Amino acid sequence: MEPLLLLKAALLGIVEGVTEFIPVSSTGHxxxxxxxxxxxxxxxxxxxxxxxxxxxxxxxWLYRMKFIDAVLNLGRxxxxxxxxxxxIIGTLxxxxxxxxxxxxxxxxxxxxxxxxxxxxxGGLAILLVERWYGTPSVDSVDWIPLKKAxxxxxxxxxxxxxxxxxxxxxxxxxxxxxxLSRTAATEFSxxxxxxxxxxxxxxxxxxxxxxxxxxxxxxxxxxxxxxxLSALLVIRGLLSYVSxxxxxxxxxxxxxxxxxxxxxxxxxxSF
Numbered sequence: 001m002e003p004l005l006l007l008k009a010a011l012l013g014i015v016e017g018v019t020e021f022i023p024v025s026s027t028g029h030x031x032x033x034x035x036x037x038x039x040x041x042x043x044x045x046x047x048x049x050x051x052x053x054x055x056x057x058x059x060x061w062l063y064r065m066k067f068i069d070a071v072l073n074l075g076r077x078x079x080x081x082x083x084x085x086x087x088i089i090g091t092l093x094x095x096x097x098x099x100x101x102x103x104x105x106x107x108x109x110x111x112x113x114x115x116x117x118x119x120x121x122g123g124l125a126i127l128l129v130e131r132w133y134g135t136p137s138v139d140s141v142d143w144i145p146l147k148k149a150x151x152x153x154x155x156x157x158x159x160x161x162x163x164x165x166x167x168x169x170x171x172x173x174x175x176x177x178x179x180l181s182r183t184a185a186t187e188f189s190x191x192x193x194x195x196x197x198x199x200x201x202x203x204x205x206x207x208x209x210x211x212x213x214x215x216x217x218x219x220x221x222x223x224x225x226x227x228x229l230s231a232l233l234v235i236r237g238l239l240s241y242v243s244x245x246x247x248x249x250x251x252x253x254x255x256x257x258x259x260x261x262x263x264x265x266x267x268x269x270s271f
Contacts, residue, residue: 004221008037013051013223017230020055021190022238023169024235024251024257028115032261039259043216046208049201049222055198055226061228062235073175079142086149086188089196093153098160098200109163112265118164119258126251131175133246138178141187152188154224155238156196164258167193172247182242190235 006173016032019026030048039047060067066150070080109115138144155174159167168189 003264005219008039009047009219009223011037012039013054013226014230016048016051016223017058017227018234020052020057020227020231021168021193021235023122023172023247024254025115025119025122025159025164025166025169026052026055027110027159028119028164028166031110031115032112036256041209042227043211046205047216047220048212049204049208051223051227055231056194056201058228058231058235059194062232063190070152072073082146083142083191084209085146086144087195089146089192090149090156090188090192091152091199093150093157093242094160094196097157101161104242105161105163111262114162114260115164116261116265119254119261120200122165122169122257123254126169126173126247126254130246130248130251131174133176136176136181139181141184141191142156144180144184144188144215148175148180149188151178152180152192152197153187161197161231165211167196168252169250179193183239186239186242203255 003051012030012033015029016026019029034048066083069077070083073080074084075081138148152171152174153179155166156171159165159170169191171192172185175188178181178186
């Protein structure tokens with residue numbers, strides 16, 4: 001396999017791992033980077049889906065003891081039951097709305113201009129949330145009320161419907177609006193990524209299984225590994241960051257980056 005192709009795989013792995021869990025939209029960045037690298041097509045999209053599993057594995061690895069404890073003590077600890085129930089009801093809205101609309105969204109909105117608009121609007125939303133964010137009523141991810149978990153799940157649908165919105169951005173900001181602390185909202189966003197992304201990735205990979213072969217293993221392995229390692233670093237850094245600071249810098253990044261993409265792509269006929 002060509003070294004240049006492996007380098008591109010590593011670059012996409014970095015983009016996925018770095019952007020998946022911060023509120024800047026991994027999907028939006030990947031769509032744009034794929035376009036710039038010339039890696040578009042069904043097989044290339046399958047690669048993007050696969051490397052998302054590397055980012056998911058990073059969350060599972062970092063929180064493995066919490067998940068093991070939740071499974072082993074599901075019938076004995078109320079905190080374990082609450083966490084599992086929250087993940088289920090927080091995922092349902094995305095499943096119910098996302099599956100029927102997936103094909104239409106991919107056909108019409110997975111393009112630079114719609115993504116850029118979602119970047120900018122999402123940045124403005126973060127600024128508004130931060131402006132009015134008050135004293136949180138929920139400090140721990142273990143004790144998020146079911147209604148609030150469902151509310152975060154409903155807000156997560158925005159990321160399903162509008163590529164570039166950011167799943168993590170929608171869920172974290174949704175958590176803040178509903179009274180979660182910064183750390184609780186961020187951790188719940190991490191946890192919600194597991195069922196949401198894992199389910200979507202498995203379904204999409206199954207649909208394109210005929211395109212994949214043993215020759216693709218090195219490419220997929222590089223992207224997966226780089227995505228996993230970069231996501232590990234970002235998750236740890238983000239938790240440290242949110243305990244001390246706001247999300248305002250991410251908002252301005254989104255607005256400026258969205259404006260740049262609009263300038264570059266607005267007059268192109270294919271967009």
